[in-house]
Amino acid sequence: AAITLQxxxxxxxxxxxxxxxxxxxxxxxxxxxxxxxxxFEEDSVTSHTRASWDMHMNANLRAPV
Structure with missing residues (x-):
């Protein structure tokens, strides 16, 4: 069975x-x-903040693990 969840x-x-x-x-x-x-938040390597970096890493890397 396949389902989607949010x-x-x-x-x-x-x-x-x-x-x-x-x-x-x-x-x-x-x-x-x-x-x-x-x-999905526009950001750039030259202007991102530590908080932005942490938010991206938490959602994209840590949460799935």
């Missing part, structure tokens, strides 16, 4: 709940996850 990946509780919700929705354990989450 969550705030900056919230660690939401990410854990997301997997539980997915398993409930399909009626079996999650065995495959395709993550297409990302932060």
């Amino acid at each position: 969550a705030d990946l900056s919230d660690e509780t939401a990410t854990g709940d997301l997997i539980l919700h997915a398993a409930e929705k399909i009626g079996q354990p999650v065995t495959l996850l395709v993550n297409s989450a990302s932060v």
Whole structure:
């Protein structure tokens, strides 16, 4: 079964709940996850801030793991 779900990946509780919700929705354990989450915010290498960098890394790298 394939489903789509939405969550705030900056919230660690939401990410854990997301997997539980997915398993409930399909009626079996999650065995495959395709993550297409990302932060879509225009930024540049020369003007980004530490906060912006952290936001991108948290959503794009840390949350899926």
